[in-house]
Amino acid sequence: MNILYKHIMAIASKEAKHIKRDIFTLSVALVLPMVFVVFFGFIINLDYHHIPLLVRDNDQSHTSRELLMQASAAGYFDIIAVHTPLEADRELLGNRMRGLLIIPHGFHKTFTNGDIAHAQLLIDGTDNTMAALATTYMQGILQATQESILSSYESPSAAIRTRYLFNPELNSRWFIVPALSTIIIGFLAIILTALTVAREWENGSMELLLSTPLRPVEIVVGKLLPYFALAFFDVLLVFALALLVFHIPFHGNFVLYLTACLFYIMGALALGLLISVITRQQQSAIQFGFAIGLLPSFMFSGFIFPIENMPTFFQYLTMLFPQRWFLQISRALFLSGASLIDLIIPFIALFLFMIGMITLAVQKFKTDVEP
Amino acid sequence: MIHKRIIRGLIRKEFIQIFRDPKMIAAILFVPIMQLTLFGLALTSEVKNIEMLIVSKPSAIAREVQTRAVASGWFKQVHHVDGANVLDPTSLLTTYKAEAVLVAPSEGFEYALERQNKPIQLLINATNAQRAQQVNAYVSQILARVAANHGYQLSGPMRLTLDTRILFNPQMSTTSFMVPALLVMTSFIILMIVGSMAITKEKEMGTMEKLISSPASTADILLGKALPYFFIGIGVVTLMLCVGVFGFGISYRGTIWQFALNGIALAACALSMATLISTIANTQQQAMMGGVLILLPAILLSGVFFPVANIPAEFRWLCYCNPLMYACTNFRNIILKGGDYPFFWQYFSILLGMAIVLSASAYKNFKQKLN
Numbered sequence: 091m092n093i094l095y096k097h098i099m100a101i102a103s104k105e106a107k108h109i110k111r112d113i114f115t116l117s118v119a120l121v122l123p124m125v126f127v128v129f130f131g132f133i134i135n136l137d138y139h140h141i142p143l144l145v146r147d148n149d150q151s152h153t154s155r156e157l158l159m160q161a162s163a164a165g166y167f168d169i170i171a172v173h174t175p176l177e178a179d180r181e182l183l184g185n186r187m188r189g190l191l192i193i194p195h196g197f198h199k200t201f202t203n204g205d206i207a208h209a210q211l212l213i214d215g216t217d218n219t220m221a222a223l224a225t226t227y228m229q230g231i232l233q234a235t236q237e238s239i240l241s242s243y244e245s246p247s248a249a250i251r252t253r254y255l256f257n258p259e260l261n262s263r264w265f266i267v268p269a270l271s272t273i274i275i276g277f278l279a280i281i282l283t284a285l286t287v288a289r290e291w292e293n294g295s296m297e298l299l300l301s302t303p304l305r306p307v308e309i310v311v312g313k314l315l316p317y318f319a320l321a322f323f324d325v326l327l328v329f330a331l332a333l334l335v336f337h338i339p340f341h342g343n344f345v346l347y348l349t350a351c352l353f354y355i356m357g358a359l360a361l362g363l364l365i366s367v368i369t370r371q372q373q374s375a376i377q378f379g380f381a382i383g384l385l386p387s388f389m390f391s392g393f394i395f396p397i398e399n400m401p402t403f404f405q406y407l408t409m410l411f412p413q414r415w416f417l418q419i420s421r422a423l424f425l426s427g428a429s430l431i432d433l434i435i436p437f438i439a440l441f442l443f444m445i446g447m448i449t450l451a452v453q454k455f456k457t458d459v460e461p
Numbered sequence: 462m463i464h465k466r467i468i469r470g471l472i473r474k475e476f477i478q479i480f481r482d483p484k485m486i487a488a489i490l491f492v493p494i495m496q497l498t499l500f501g502l503a504l505t506s507e508v509k510n511i512e513m514l515i516v517s518k519p520s521a522i523a524r525e526v527q528t529r530a531v532a533s534g535w536f537k538q539v540h541h542v543d544g545a546n547v548l549d550p551t552s553l554l555t556t557y558k559a560e561a562v563l564v565a566p567s568e569g570f571e572y573a574l575e576r577q578n579k580p581i582q583l584l585i586n587a588t589n590a591q592r593a594q595q596v597n598a599y600v601s602q603i604l605a606r607v608a609a610n611h612g613y614q615l616s617g618p619m620r621l622t623l624d625t626r627i628l629f630n631p632q633m634s635t636t637s638f639m640v641p642a643l644l645v646m647t648s649f650i651i652l653m654i655v656g657s658m659a660i661t662k663e664k665e666m667g668t669m670e671k672l673i674s675s676p677a678s679t680a681d682i683l684l685g686k687a688l689p690y691f692f693i694g695i696g697v698v699t700l701m702l703c704v705g706v707f708g709f710g711i712s713y714r715g716t717i718w719q720f721a722l723n724g725i726a727l728a729a730c731a732l733s734m735a736t737l738i739s740t741i742a743n744t745q746q747q748a749m750m751g752g753v754l755i756l757l758p759a760i761l762l763s764g765v766f767f768p769v770a771n772i773p774a775e776f777r778w779l780c781y782c783n784p785l786m787y788a789c790t791n792f793r794n795i796i797l798k799g800g801d802y803p804f805f806w807q808y809f810s811i812l813l814g815m816a817i818v819l820s821a822s823a824y825k826n827f828k829q830k831l832n
Contacts (some may be wrong), residue, residue, distance in 0.1 A: 114742075118750045126757060133776045134767040136591055141770070157621070182628065183801040185794055206620050215630030216797045218638050219506055220768065225625050226598070232621040250604060251580040252597050254587035255554050265590040274757065281753065285746050292665075369484055372745045373658040376752075377488035380654055381496065384756065385646060389500050394766050395635075396592050398510040404503035421588040422557070432557050 093311075097304050101312025105286065109316055116320075119282060123274050123324040128331055131267045136394075138223050139165055144172040144181060144190040151198030157209070157235045161191075164234075166227040182214060189213035189224060201239075256425040264338050268420045269393040271328040276358045276413050277383040279321045283362030284379035286313050287455075291370045306455040310448065314359050321355045332424070341427025350423070353440040354416040358383075360447035361412075367454045387413045415439045462678045471677070471685025475659065479689065489655065489693055490700070493647040497701050500643055501709050506635045507535075508595045514539045514558075516547045517565035522574075525607045526563065535599050554586045561585045561596050563604070574613040629797050640705040641792035642765040644698060649731045649785060650756060652694045656735025657748040659686050665744050679828050683820075687732045694728035705796070715800035723795060723805075726812040727788045733820035734784075740826040759785045787812045 109116055143161075147154050162169050172178045172190070181187040192210040200207040211228055215221040257264050290296040299309065329347070332338045340347075362379060369375040389395060390404075391413035397405055408414045415436040422428040430437065479485050513536050517523040523544070530536040539559050547553065550562045566572060566579040573581045583600055587593035608614070630637045663669040672682055702720065705711050734755065742748040761767065763785040772780060780786050791808040794800055 112744070112746060114747050115750050118754060122754065130758075130761055133772050134761060135771045136767060137771060138768050139771055153621075180801075183798060184804045185790065185798075185801070201620060204620070206622055208622050208624050211623055211625045212628055213625060214798075215627035215633050216638060216793055217768075218630060218633040218635055221627055221630070221633055222506070225623070228625075229623055232623055233619065236619065236621045250583060250601060252583040252585065252601075254585050254590075254593055254597075255551065257587035257590050257593070260587060260590040260594065262590055265588070277757075278753070281749060285749065289746070371482065371484070373655065373662060374482060374484040374488050376654055376658060376745070376749050377485070377492070377651070379749075380650055380752075380756075381488065381492040384650060384760075385496055385500070385643075388760070388766070389504060392589075395504045395506070396508070396589060398592075399505050399508055400503045401505075404499075407499075407503075425588045426555055426586070428555065428557065432555070 093305065093307055097308040098312040098315070101304065101309055102315040105313050106316040108286075109320070119278060119320055120324070123271065123278060124327050124331060126274050127267060127271050127328050128335060130270055131263060131336055134266060136262050136266070138220050140168045141166060141189070141220065141224055141227075142187045143167040143169055143224075144178050144187045145169050145193070146172055146178065146190065147193045148195045149193050149197040153198040153201050153207070153235070153239060154193045156239055157193065157232065160235045160238065161228075161231045164227065164231055166224070166231075182212075187214075188220065191228070263336055264425060265421075267332050267336050267338060268424050269391070269417055271325075271332065272354075272413055272417045272420055273387045273391060273393060275321060275324055275328065276354065276387055276416065278324070279317070279355050279358035280362040280365075280383035281376065281379040282317050282320070283314065283359045284365050284375045285372050286317075287363060287366035288370055288372045288375040292372055306452050310360075310363060310452050310455060313363060314356065314448075317359050318355060321359065322351065325351045325355065338424055340424050342423030343429070346430060346433075347420075347423050350416060350419045350437065350440060353437070353444045354412055357412045357440060357444035357447050360444065360451055364447055364451040364454065367451055367458065386411055390414060391417045393417065409439065412440055412443045415443070463680050463684065464676075464678065467677045467681045468685045468688065471681065472689050475686065475689040479693075485655075489651060490697065493651055493697050493701060494704060496647050497640065497643050497704055498708065501636050501640055501705070504635050504639055508592060508599065509535055510537045511535055511561055511596050511599070512537050512539050512559045513561040513563060513596075513600065514542055514547070514550075514553060515544045515563045515565075516550050517544060517563075518567075518569050519545055520565075520569050520571060522570040522607055522611060523565065525610070526570075526603060529603050529607060530600075533599070533603065550582075550584060554584055557586075561600060563600060571611075574608050574611070636709050637711050637797060638793070639765075640709060640711055641796050642763070642789045644701045644705065645727060645785060645788045645792055646760060646763070646765075648694055648697050648701065649727065649759075649788070651697065652690055652728060652731035653735045653738075653752050653756060654749070655693075656687060656690050656732045657738040657742070657752060658745055659690065660736065660739035661742050661745045661748040664739075679824065683736060683824060683827060687736055690735075691728050691732055694731065695724055698724040698728065702796075711796065713796055714798060715795035719795045719800045719805055720792075723788065723791050723809055723812070726809055726816060727784070729816035730784045730788070730812055730819065733816050733823055737819055737823040737826065740823055740830060759783050762786065763789050765789055784812055784815050787815075 145158060147158065158169060161167050172181070178190050182190065190212045194208065197207050197209065209232065211225065213221045213224050254260055290299060333340060365378045366375050369378060390408040390411045397408050397414060418436045419433050422433055513530060515523050515527055531538055542553065542558055550564045553559045553562050562584045564582040564584065568579065570581065573579050583597065585593045585596050627633055663672060706713050738748055738751040742751055762780045762783050764780060769777065769780045769786065787808045791805060794804055
């Protein structure tokens with residue numbers, strides 16, 4: 091018995107009718123990726139500016155004033171003077187201020203005498219990224235102050251010159267937009283199919299479907315196809331937006347990108363379907379869909395937390411998530427124009443994921459059907 | 462009108478339904494705990510495994526930079542490539558053989574450090590702009606130290622220095638920062654999903670008509686539906702706090718009643734939002750799409766991944782409408798900073814206010830649909 095194209099198309103057109111009937115779901119699936127990528131691509135940002143910082147200037151000297159001027163000019167800090175330690179404590183504990191800079195008495199004198207003068211920075215470490223950045227910024231500000239006062243540039247490190255390849259201006263949009271589209275489309279793909287089979291079981295129409303001469307492979311592939319068309323349309327739309335609205339360069343091969351999209355979307359849709367086949371119940375299907383699709387794609391894709399920084403075990407664990415591979419391909423193709431040979435591992439991984447998910451869904455489906 | 466007996470009956474029915482399906486119990490209890498544990502273990506912001514290659518003719522400085530880099534634990538050795546005879550260092554990055562390449566001029570490091578007219582080049586793959594900056598800082602730091610060992614000063618002596626003290630999270634651990642946020646996100650997601658499914662499921666199955674025609678009032682039905690999940694939500698949040706404190710050793714500085722109050726407000730907020738969705742949606746699929754529509758922005762705008770202060774001012778109000786933002790900030794304030802009272806009450810009452818407004822509109826909406 092071979093797989094009949096006619097059967098697949100019959101299932102696909104039945105599923106397409108389901109999609110068309112539910113206008114709300116259809117419009118969310120079509121519009122959401124576009125709107126979210128544009129909107130969040132514009133407004134979210136990983137940089138920290140305007141960190142509210144308290145300052146206690148016990149020195150009131152030329153040097154300390156210069157330091158404060160440099161600090162407010164840099165744009166990283168919003169500086170507010172504070173007079174008593176009690177007040178500073180209250181502001182820090184009440185989350186209104188992020189840190190306190192103390193310039194001790196005699197700061198200017200020590201410095202002009204040619205000794206090393208210390209300023210003290212107390213910083214709220216609850217947000218560790220912010221704390222680390224604020225310290226680095228403040229060090230830069232102290233250096234700038236020293237240089238401007240001595241006005242003799244004692245050869246700041248001209249010896250080393252850094253070049254950032256692929257994103258020379260470190261534009262954070264180039265970094266966020268491909269990642270955002272990976273996460274949103276992947277998540278959408280998983281949950282779109284997560285309900286399809288479960289709903290049929292709940293409504294009792296599954297028995298009808300099973301009594302037809304259709305084979306499990308045909309049902310699975312037929313169910314995936316219309317959703318694939320939907321998600322693929324989203325991908326093209328988001329791709330166009332990345333180029334036209336955000337002016338992100340695309341250096342790679344477009345066919346290669348489309349192939350990666352095909353593997354990624356098919357894999358994610360099949361994962362959703364697998365969830366549906368296993369749970370057989372909409373409520374728990376959605377639970378698992380969200381559990382697997384939502385937070386892990388933020389945490390394990392390498393979007394915010396680079397995979398390379400994770401402990402070894404988790405570097406392997408993240409390999410199970412297609413988001414990781416697609417994000418790697420997407421970033422590389424957009425920004426560095428990598429070739430297939432450079433990206434062979436992520437491509438193989440995505441392909442295996444897709445095949446594996448479809449096979450598992452079909453297998454599980456079979457065991458359900460044949461008691 | 463509220464009938465205690467009816468509500469008790471409804472709660473019993475709901476619990477029976479939940480516990481009948483082991484998959485549901487797994488989804489509600491096991492998934493959040495597992496996510497918290499995995500993410501808590503995996504996420505660090507410390508940069509590791511930088512694959513750096515030094516391209517230079519063999520010299521003492523090149524060797525020392527290499528040894529120091531590997532010894533620091535941030536870098537990883539690049540195998541199969543000999544730094545002494547690389548002709549095109551850029552190609553190492555485009556083919557993803559290395560993440561950073563430190564290139565000495567053909568005369569060697571010593572010449573560059575002495576003369577400064579032929580700089581040392583540092584090439585970094587900036588497809589991840591954030592990581593690239595950190596890599597730059599690490600490499601420069603190591604190079605400066607090695608140069609100083611050999612008697613070269615890369616920058617003038619710093620005479621204005623900074624003593625930094627990190628408050629509240631002295632190890633600057635990402636886990637301490639993320640656990641309160643994960644606790645909020647995972648429980649919010651679970652409650653939103655299960656809560657909104659619970660009512661739409663009755664609608665889809667047609668059992669809602671039976672409930673409505675029974676002597677139970679609107680308030681009875683809504684409370685009877687929401688309360689079981691409310692109790693579950695409180696249980697999940699408490700369980701996750703235990704994992705955070707006993708499992709990850711986060712020092713808990715606030716009081717227990719603050720945690721309890723905030724947890725109750727969070728659960729109430731999530732469930733009233735879920736109820737509101739389910740009064741609008743007709744099918745579980747629609748309820749799920751509604752959940753996506755709310756959860757994605759809520760996570761992105763929670764201030765956990767992207768700082769609120771850096772969102773453009775005209776869109777920042779969105780963050781101030783986001784219950785996740787209040788819940789995350791307040792839990793972090795309680796757990797890590799000891800829960801400053803004015804701040805706690807402010808954020809708690811906003812969160813509670815949101816829950817009240819949401820549940821009132823859900824109640825109104827539900828009633829309107831009945832008439």
